[in-house]
Amino acid sequence: MTFEPESLGRSRSDLAEALRSERRRAGLTQTRLAQRCNMSQTKISNIESGKLTPAIIDVELILEAIETDSLVAAKILSLARTANTEWQDDWASQRRGLDKKQNDLGRLEAVTTEFRFFLPTMITGLLATPDYVRASLARNSGDVSKVVAKKLERQRILTDPAKFFTFLLTEQAVRWPLASPVEMAMQLDRLASVSRIPNVRLGVIPLGAVGPICETPLSVFTVYDRRLVQIETHTGALILRDHRDVKAYREDFERYESHSVFGDQCRELLYGWAHLFRS
Numbered sequence: 001m002t003f004e005p006e007s008l009g010r011s012r013s014d015l016a017e018a019l020r021s022e023r024r025r026a027g028l029t030q031t032r033l034a035q036r037c038n039m040s041q042t043k044i045s046n047i048e049s050g051k052l053t054p055a056i057i058d059v060e061l062i063l064e065a066i067e068t069d070s071l072v073a074a075k076i077l078s079l080a081r082t083a084n085t086e087w088q089d090d091w092a093s094q095r096r097g098l099d100k101k102q103n104d105l106g107r108l109e110a111v112t113t114e115f116r117f118f119l120p121t122m123i124t125g126l127l128a129t130p131d132y133v134r135a136s137l138a139r140n141s142g143d144v145s146k147v148v149a150k151k152l153e154r155q156r157i158l159t160d161p162a163k164f165f166t167f168l169l170t171e172q173a174v175r176w177p178l179a180s181p182v183e184m185a186m187q188l189d190r191l192a193s194v195s196r197i198p199n200v201r202l203g204v205i206p207l208g209a210v211g212p213i214c215e216t217p218l219s220v221f222t223v224y225d226r227r228l229v230q231i232e233t234h235t236g237a238l239i240l241r242d243h244r245d246v247k248a249y250r251e252d253f254e255r256y257e258s259h260s261v262f263g264d265q266c267r268e269l270l271y272g273w274a275h276l277f278r279s
Contacts, residue, residue, distance in 0.1 A: 011082040016050040026066040036065035086239035102150035120218040125151040188274035203260030
């Protein structure tokens with residue numbers, strides 16, 4: 001499937017209209033359709049008005065309940081897949097204010113229980129030292145002090161015992177000299193320290209472990225529960241909510257995880273690389 005980012009909002013309204021038209025064609029009221037789908041009438045109403053973007057599985061249930069023709073169903077499911085895709089470009093984020101994006105991430109993290117971070121290129125903000133955060137924002141113009149403060153503030157979530165984190169970093173991401181040697185050494189010490197938090201699993205994929213896992217491109221992604229996956233690019237982030245996409249990325253994560261080292265073995269690598277930076 002291909003799409004234009006500017007078409008995503010239109011797809012949501014088109015989906016709402018298509019589902020509403022199909023229900024009426026079938027001669028069903030919202031209440032009757034809700035009963036057939038085991039949903040509330042309010043949910044059906046919100047879907048048909050465009051207030052709520054339905055998950056793919058919800059659309060499948062609705063189409064089955066109203067016995068939609070297979071060709072029409074395929075077109076509506078295509079709309080649903082596009083409607084469950086979101087593009088967040090960096091230029092828009094910069095115009096809006098990068099600190100606002102940190103607020104958005106904070107709200108998403110607040111409602112998530114299980115986090116899976118795959119980090120093949122650099123260290124994420126939740127694990128970063130202040131110096132590393134500032135270095136990562138070097139290409140952004142203007143005052144980034146608010147962004148740095150909010151990134152560091154978000155790190156408090158790591159100590160929430162109700163949440164569980166798994167971070168997988170490639171050796172390249174860990175050792176990439178984004179900051180000065182001394183600052184990089186401190187950053188690696190920080191990773192080793194975070195790895196001791198009870199609800200955090202931090203693993204490293206050594207270069208010597210690469211093999212079949214590289215059959216697919218390595219991209220930065222984060223899986224939030226089974227709700228959504230965020231894939232980061234150089235110019236923005238793609239948000240996927242289709243349960244099939246989330247499942248595929250969870251499976252990718254498990255493959256990478258099987259090639260990672262954790263615990264004392266991981267910390268031994270981190271301390272060794274930190275020593276190299278210091279020397």
